[in-house]
Amino acid sequence: MPKPGEFYQRDREWHPPALTRDYKTSVSRSPQYSLISLQNSVSEITGPVFGHNDIDPLDKDLIYNYAQPGESAIGERIILHGRVLDENGRPVPKTLVEAWQANAGGRYRHKKDTYLAPIDPNFGGCGRTLTDENGYYYFRTVKPGAYPWRNWVNSWRPAHIHMSIFGTGFAQRLITQCYFEGDPLIHKCPIVNTIPDPEAINRLIAPLDLNATIPLDTIAYKFDIVLRGRRSTLFENRLEGN
Amino acid sequence: MTQELNYLKETPSQTAGPYVHIGLAPGAAGFDLYKQELGWDIAGPNAKGERIRIEGIVIDGTGSPVKDVLLEAWQANADGNYAHPEGGGDVEQGFRGWGRVITDFETGEWGFNTIKPGSTQGRNVGTQAPHINLWIVARGINVGLNTRIYFDDEAEANAADPVLNLVEWERRRATLIAKRTERDGAVVYRFDVKLQGEDETVFFDI
Numbered sequence: 001m002p003k004p005g006e007f008y009q010r011d012r013e014w015h016p017p018a019l020t021r022d023y024k025t026s027v028s029r030s031p032q033y034s035l036i037s038l039q040n041s042v043s044e045i046t047g048p049v050f051g052h053n054d055i056d057p058l059d060k061d062l063i064y065n066y067a068q069p070g071e072s073a074i075g076e077r078i079i080l081h082g083r084v085l086d087e088n089g090r091p092v093p094k095t096l097v098e099a100w101q102a103n104a105g106g107r108y109r110h111k112k113d114t115y116l117a118p119i120d121p122n123f124g125g126c127g128r129t130l131t132d133e134n135g136y137y138y139f140r141t142v143k144p145g146a147y148p149w150r151n152w153v154n155s156w157r158p159a160h161i162h163m164s165i166f167g168t169g170f171a172q173r174l175i176t177q178c179y180f181e182g183d184p185l186i187h188k189c190p191i192v193n194t195i196p197d198p199e200a201i202n203r204l205i206a207p208l209d210l211n212a213t214i215p216l217d218t219i220a221y222k223f224d225i226v227l228r229g230r231r232s233t234l235f236e237n238r239l240e241g242n
Numbered sequence: 243m244t245q246e247l248n249y250l251k252e253t254p255s256q257t258a259g260p261y262v263h264i265g266l267a268p269g270a271a272g273f274d275l276y277k278q279e280l281g282w283d284i285a286g287p288n289a290k291g292e293r294i295r296i297e298g299i300v301i302d303g304t305g306s307p308v309k310d311v312l313l314e315a316w317q318a319n320a321d322g323n324y325a326h327p328e329g330g331g332d333v334e335q336g337f338r339g340w341g342r343v344i345t346d347f348e349t350g351e352w353g354f355n356t357i358k359p360g361s362t363q364g365r366n367v368g369t370q371a372p373h374i375n376l377w378i379v380a381r382g383i384n385v386g387l388n389t390r391i392y393f394d395d396e397a398e399a400n401a402a403d404p405v406l407n408l409v410e411w412e413r414r415r416a417t418l419i420a421k422r423t424e425r426d427g428a429v430v431y432r433f434d435v436k437l438q439g440e441d442e443t444v445f446f447d448i
């Protein structure tokens with residue numbers, strides 16, 4: 001049985017580059033020197049392990065995890081669900097998925113967010129869960145609202161949920177954003193458009209999933225996440241020169 | 243035409259944005275939601291080795307502190323083992339080796355308490371000098387940045403480290419080495435990160 005080896009090289013032409021002038025904040029926060037490419041050692045192949053003791057089952061229910069007893073968050077009730085897979089198509093089980101978002105009016109519960117849309121007293125805006133043995137995860141939440149942001153004076157973020165995923169090795173660590181099918185703001189967004197390949201952008205747009213709704217109760221969107229895959233070590237590298 | 247390879251493509255990265263705290267450190271965003279936030283205790287109570295603190299600031303290309311950054315640390319224990327099935331060996335009960343910190347919103351200063359890691363195994367032969375792997379995300383950073391913290395009191399191990407030696411510009415290697423100081427009897431290492439410009443920190447594509 002071949003041993004799992006290094007992670008496949010990250011495709012840096014598929015991900016956004018560091019410097020993306022239309023997303024203005026990147027200009028002063030982008031390294032100018034090239035990244036130095038490392039072959040993976042134990043430091044990159046390993047990563048933190050989480051278990052059910054770390055989180056609470058209610059953490060994945062953003063409609064109720066900050067609500068007063070008997071209350072719930074305001075907005076379009078949605079299930080966001082999908083699988084975490086690797087590039088080999090294998091599920092990534094028991095990995096931590098964290099999510100955060102604005103409320104249905106486009107306002108974040110954050111002391112730095114001063115947008116005039118009101119805070120929802122029953123909505124915190126964060127959740128977390130572990131994938132099951134098949135790599136499956138789900139959240140219940142409300143669909144976030146679009147919001148304005150200071151880039152150009154008339155820049156609006158499409159509705160989105162921020163997602164953080166771990167995988168099994170620190171080299172797989174990923175933060176991304178999930179958008180929703182049909183939103184006309186997606187392709188106008190300078191942050192979305194940091195991604196050069198339209199096909200890669202499509203991978204961040206969750207389709208409506210009528211098969212996963214709860215009829216008369218909650219609509220659903222599907223968002224699969226792919227983390228880097230690992231090589232199989234068929235032949236050990238020769239030690240000379242390593 | 244050929245057969246299809248059928249590999250999937252990695253999900254593209256997007257910036258963590260200015261409100262990353264809500265998701266990953268909600269207490270700092272101004273509200274308590276989780277019974278237990280993750281990543282505030284890296285080493286746990288039973289870890290062997292020297293107790294240390296690492297502090298720093300992340301500086302942008304204009305020379306200003308980045309005040310909305312989030313950093314994650316991943317490290318081995320004092321024996322050089324990571325808390326992972328492929329991590330090289332056992333670790334102490336309660337040692338996770340992973341932590342996350344955010345900066346002070348006013349000053350941009352960050353810091354975390356941990357233990358000094360031991361040397362870890364090299365890729366095929368030899369060892370790597372003690373180091374902490376660091377991942378940095380923030381508004382304006384499109385793909386999280388990976389770097390490493392080495393220690394200036396490990397000059398001999400650093401000189402033999404395979405990753406430091408991959409940095410062909412010797413003066414850039416200094417950007418990866420934290421400086422040891424003492425404060426009130428405690429060991430504090432200083433590790434400032436420069437995202438851009440003069441003495442830009444070395445970042446890795448891992």
Ligand SMILES: [Fe+2]
Nearest residue numbers: 157160162259
């Ligand atoms: Fe956002």
